Amino acid sequence: xxxxxxxxxxxxxxxxxxxxxxxxxxxxxxxxxxxxxxxxxxxxxxxxxxxxxxxxxxxxxxxxxxxxxxxxxxxxxxxxxxxxxxxxxxxxxxxxxxxxxxxxxxxxxxxxxxxxxxxxxxxxxxxxxxxxxxxxxxxxxxxxxxxxxxxxxxxxxxxxxxxxxxxxxxxxxxxxxxxxxxxxxxxxxxxxxxxxxxxxxxxxxxxxxxxxxxxxxxxx
Numbered sequence: 001x002x003x004x005x006x007x008x009x010x011x012x013x014x015x016x017x018x019x020x021x022x023x024x025x026x027x028x029x030x031x032x033x034x035x036x037x038x039x040x041x042x043x044x045x046x047x048x049x050x051x052x053x054x055x056x057x058x059x060x061x062x063x064x065x066x067x068x069x070x071x072x073x074x075x076x077x078x079x080x081x082x083x084x085x086x087x088x089x090x091x092x093x094x095x096x097x098x099x100x101x102x103x104x105x106x107x108x109x110x111x112x113x114x115x116x117x118x119x120x121x122x123x124x125x126x127x128x129x130x131x132x133x134x135x136x137x138x139x140x141x142x143x144x145x146x147x148x149x150x151x152x153x154x155x156x157x158x159x160x161x162x163x164x165x166x167x168x169x170x171x172x173x174x175x176x177x178x179x180x181x182x183x184x185x186x187x188x189x190x191x192x193x194x195x196x197x198x199x200x201x202x203x204x205x206x207x208x209x210x211x212x213x214x215x216x217x218x219x220x
Contacts, residue, residue, distance in 0.1 A: 092121065159203055
């Protein structure tokens with residue numbers, strides 16, 4: 001276990017996310033993908049898929065971060081496992097075990113997306129980095145906002161986003177972040193899409209933010 005990640009943060013993250021991972025993250029010990037490689041090969045998992053899992057494990061394996069505001073906190077820590085798919089559809093693998101008994105798995109998609117998978121696959125962010133950036137931004141926004149308002153269901157459509165810009169570093173797909181003049185808005189649609197239940201959407205509006213609160217040192 002590594003309790004000090006300040007010098008061991010994966011590259012490709014913003015200053016805000018690097019600080020979040022370095023200060024609040026730890027790495028726990030997980031088994032390397034190589035230990036299971038032959039077992040998966042014997043079950044017709046393509047070598048290229050196992051290589052993807054190994055690369056994920058080397059970069060993210062064992063990283064335990066504070067819980068996300070939604071999805072019952074997200075995966076407890078990153079650990080690739082349980083590849084599934086086909087040559088025609090592509091291959092997914094598990095990103096890490098759930099913190100609680102949610103009715104879906106956290107998966108890495110064929111294109112490297114981070115998302116949830118139950119009866120259907122819903123990518124939340126285009127990359128794992130996007131998921132980590134969203135965690136960092138949620139932690140930052142909650143710390144600096146004067147107030148946080150939770151909006152659910154059809155009321156999410158009533159949030160005025162016309163004057164907002166997307167927060168690009170989160171690489172949002174089903175889940176997105178928006179930046180206004182003094183507020184940040186996080187919209188979580190993953191569970192609603194996964195279970196075809198539009199009223200399951202949730203938004204968190206962090207308001208009363210100054211320039212530091214809006215960006216946390218991340219340049220436009």
